[in-house]
């Protein structure tokens with residue numbers, strides 16, 4: 001297949017992918033990076049079409065336009081990829097400055113060395129950006145967990161390979177001229193690989209979106225949006241995991257309730273109450289060990305699951321006292337520069353070693369919490385050790 005036909009197919013493919021991603025992006029917040037991916041694909045596709053219209057080896061200065069558009073498109077991908085990995089996007093000014101800088105250099109080199117100058121600068125610029133995309137995707141694989149690693153790894157490999165091949169083209173343009181870029185086996189290898197890349201890119205981006213949406217839904221279903229702690233669903237799943245392991249470690253539940261929380265809401269407003277809930281959640285999460293879990297049962301009520309081989313109630317009591325002290329010492333900043341403190345009451349269940357003991361342990365912790373409230377609050381009560 002001649003390069004023009006390949007470029008036409010690539011262009012249409014990229015435009016179709018870009019359109020699809022733009023439609024998906026309209027229903028997602030921009031943190032997913034969809035706008036960057038969609039713009040990158042659309043601009044790349046249009047740049048290919050413009051390039052076809054002008055001719056591959058055009059030495060007309062207008063050829064700088066599609067070249068700059070391609071560089072711009074790769075920067076859009078980079079911004080999407082950064083957002084996808086939870087990092088801030090590239091600023092519009094940085095993207096515009098980079099693209100203009102490239103266009104100026106490309107114009108200067110085209111004026112000085114005609115098509116050799118143009119293609120050397122284009123391929124060097126694209127190679128740099130492809131390799132950068134590969135690095136971003138590789139860094140992304142370190143920041144994400146589980147299934148998301150796969151599409152990012154595929155992206156890192158395909159853009160890395162494309163970057164290397166494009167760098168070779170930049171060197172070839174300078175040392176051999178532009179003919180080998182479009183004719184012969186090396187050109188066929190390059191365009192064959194570019195075709196594979198473009199064909200893989202769309203489904204790979206969709207795979208990334210799918211995995212990310214799936215992760216978000218799973219998180220929404222298992223975590224409390226206000227505090228980020230496990231909700232009841234997440235707690236059930238954590239219990240299943242805990243008791244699914246053989247042999248399961250002992251588990252003690254500490255049920256924690258903020259004292260007179262209604263007064264906080266009434267005196268300082270609901271937003272201040274929410275901030276206190278977040279502050280308490282942060283302190284609880286910071287005080288437990290890996291393997292323990294913290295959940296928000298609802299309202300101002302939390303549950304800490306304390307796990308350990310041979311864990312006894314008195315060890316959980318020591319943790320509960322540490323939590324009570326830390327929370328009593330915590331100062332919650334309020335709007336206007338003031339702050340407030342609050343105390344908690346805690347009920348500690350007996351230790352259990354089987355999932356079947358969970359309901360009874362929760363009831364025991366709840367009854368102990370009730371006693372703590374009635375005994376004056378700001379205290380820990382341990383349930384009788386018989387579940």
Ligand SMILES: Nc1nc2c(ncn2[C@@H]2O[C@H](COP(=O)(O)OP(=O)(O)OP(=O)(O)O)[C@@H](O)[C@H]2O)c(=O)[nH]1
Nearest residue numbers: 257258259260261262263265270273274299300373
């Ligand atoms: N700000 C905020 N308040 C909440 C939330 N969920 C529940 N609440 C409030 O929490 C308060 C709980 O009040 P109560 O059950 O009377 O308990 P309390 O005032 O802490 O009293 P004791 O537990 O007996 O010490 C209610 O005013 C609820 O409206 C929430 O997500 N945010």
